[in-house]
Amino acid sequence: MIEKIRNKAKKVFDNLSVAQLYEHTIIKNLGIISSSGALVVNTSPYTGRSPKDKFVVLDEYTENLIWWGDVNHPIEREKFDRIKEKALGYVEGKEFYTWSGYAGANPNYTVEISLITESPYHCIFANNLFIRKNELKPNRIVEKIGIVHLPFLKLEGPKDGVRSEVAVILDISEPLIFIAGTLYCGEIKKAVFTFLNYLYLEKFDILPMHCGANRDLNSMSTALFFGLSGTGKTTLSTDPSRRLIGDDEHGWTENDIFNFEGGSYAKIINLDFYKEREIYLATNRFGTIIENAVCDLKTREIDFSDNSITENTRSAYPNKYIEIMEQSLMGEIPATIFFLSADATGSLPPIAILEGNQILEYFLLGYTSKLAGTERGVKDPEPTFSEAFAKPFLPLNPIKYAQKLFENVKKYKTNVYLINTGWIGNRYPVAKRIDLSYTRSIVKAALEKRIDKNNSYVHPVFGFKVPFVPNLPSELFRPHNLWQDENEYYKQANSLKKLFEEKLEKYRNLINK
DSSP states (O other): OHHHHHHHSSEEEESOOHHHHHHHHHHTTSOEEOTTSOEEEOOTTOOSBOGGGEEEEEOTTTTTTSOBTTTBEEEEHHHHHHHHHHHHHHHTTOEEEEEEEEEOSSTTSEEEEEEEESOHHHHHHHHHHSBOGGGOOOSOEEEEEEEEEETTOOOOGGGGTSSSSOEEEEETTTTEEEEESOOOTHHHHHHHHHHHHHHHHHHHOOEEEEEEEEEETTTOOEEEEEOOTTSSHHHHHOOTTEEEEESSEEEEOSSOEEESOSEEEEEOTTOOTTTSHHHHHHHSSTTOEEESOEEOTTTOOEETTOOSSOSOOEEEEEGGGOTTBOTTOEEOSEEEEEEEEOOTTSOSOSEEEEOTHHHHHHHHHOEEEEOTTSBTTOOSOEEEEOGGGOGGGOOSOHHHHHHHHHHHHHHHTOEEEEEEOSEESSOTTTSEEOOHHHHHHHHHHHHTTOOOTTSEEEOTTTOSEEEOOTTSOGGGGOHHHHSSOHHHHHHHHHHHHHHHHHHHGGGHHHHHO
16 A cells, blocks of 8 residues: 555655654654654644544454454444555655564564655654664564554544544454544554564464563673552562663564563653653654643743643653663563552552462453553553553454463563552552652562562462562552541452452453363
8 A cells, every 4th residue: 555655746855864753843843853853743632542433454363263353343444445545545646655674683583664655753762762774784674563643643443444533454364554533642552563463473373462571781680570550560660779671562482582662651740850761852852752741832941740732741762862771772581570650549558469370360460550541542540451561452362471470480480570660658549659769669678589488478368479579668569548438448459359350250260270
């Protein structure tokens, strides 16, 4: 389809430099330059993903392969063909931009990405987020994915066989990603991730993971940080005392782990230099895309605390902007895994040790509180469960991912911890989120193997071990003592535990095995 667009377009700009794409963005009135040199864009009205508008083409190959339902909506090939015909009529006489690069930093499992878009700054986004061709020499290309990006094409909902004016359609058989009706950059990133979540597990028995990863400076010991948007994956994996392998998407082979991407897409609401120095410096640079943050039109200064457009403000920057980056984007088999949950009920302790079936349970739960702005229509935190911490991006049944993780953890004797980066002392909005400095200290203690399983207690509701972390207040690890009304705490905790059991019921037979 990309070639057909090239033939019908008025003009196609191939692989322009970032500076040239800046110029085209400004000429088209699609962005402005901040005082720090970053390119500031506004994707309204869509400032988050549109999960109900995501489709997978239904054909003989995908019919019995894809996990159909609320996450993966089927669209018949005939309907998709009509949408493509409509798109080809739309593109006539318009200017387009292309970018090509890679996903998958392991040179033995590299995927080639080719993007064509009517928005110049989305080429900058792709250049920042994926792997530049001059930075990787693949031993083999295992797949080639085309992306057709038409953010100004508004579809006609049910008339076009979709739900609204927005559509994100994955054609696994072609393979092609088609995006229409939305400027939100995250749709490109997560559509590619969804495709890789199919490809790597189904074709190569590689576990794809929605996680951050970093490694020790000296021992090369690797850690993974699983979590949904807003739980702290980027913040905690971007640790100045360690090398960052990646902040969001990785694969686990029998020999190593590797980043799918070549950059970061960080949440920047309330971004603070002193709390998140690496992200702050990377955000405020030429070449970075700042998405939906408020910029003073006179001074061109960014107000990172202003959420008037959305809570889901973002910056997209290449890995070379992070001083602590592991440039190979690869690491050893992980020694430590953290499951991150931003618990809004105030029930979970700051850390828990997960053992045996608990690992499988919490991976299949993927519990957190959905935070404002990451999806359309979400304003206040609400409990959510996302299998493998990646439900919106799983094309295959979650059981397949859980089985592979459990197999890997057992094989390599990886330590697994549950970390609460949410609220303690009470539920939202009465309490405050746990201080980031505490969370960093807890993670550091786990990485340095200073967590003593014998210096712990079994939580009376959740049944996991809660350790006491050296040099931190012991009361922090007894969440029931932090509530003014202890009975109210147990009421809240038992309610959450009941939710856990309900969500795990459909997987109980697998867990018991």
